Amino acid sequence: MENKNIFIEFSKKLSKKERDFLRSVDINSSSVTVHLETLYKIFEVKEEPKIMELEKLLFKFFSKNIVITDSNLNLKKRFNILNSYFFEKDYVSFEFSSHILDEKIKKILKFKERYSYRFYQEILNSEKNILNISMNSLRDLLDIQETYDRFYDIEKNLLKPIFKDLITIGELDIEYEKNKVGEYKSAKILGIKIVKDYKSSETNAVKPIFSLTKTFKNLFELHSELMEIYKKLKGDTSYISNYHFNSKLLVKIYNIKNDETLIYTYKEFTFKILYRKDLPTVIEIFENVKDE
16 A cells, blocks of 8 residues: 555545544454443443444444545545454454555554544655645645634644644654744634654754753743844844844744744744743754855
């Protein structure tokens, strides 16, 4: 399943209970046996007779399959997730399709969030280290064309849980940022930017020319400290030089949130600030390499 032009979809979306079930069983082999009581808990079966209610839920799951297409949406393959199941005393034995033993498909089946698998494929299929996704494309990926008016709600309820999925279960080294028009809190959001190999790129980055770890009482103190650092590094105390640096920094600093990292580039320097409200803030300054 290494082909980057392959796309995986479901004939019908998996329910939360079905996803919980797939995460709870060991699908390293195609045959799995699970105790009835465990299945009752996973599928939240309460109606009596429980075994009949469970069978209804398993039959729904049995009817769902995986559809694999190429980049032009031409059908390449279709197969069941579950080939068969049968009841024996206090247990249910499951026979899964051998196709789901593929590592990529196993991860897709184990994601907690409903649409994590779509982002997972978008990221893997892209050869770029930075992937820009517009708001329209984001809404298509999440199936929220007519809902969620505010980006705040999209981020809180969908994006953050999905990216937790992608990092913990998908084992992707990624981070995302908002693409905005300006730096103000009310600035229009155009979409998101996904950075691949995020930690690796940080590890291999050029070492800072200046670093400071210090606790600040408020953002005013942090802002003042940065101004003093800039003056010393620049060796220029002129009003014009400091004004241009400060005017752009001012907006960014007073919009920074707790545990947020701010990257600010001005002429020959890049400032990286990990702001912590009640803990030491980390300031790193890098000298920009000029293109030859």
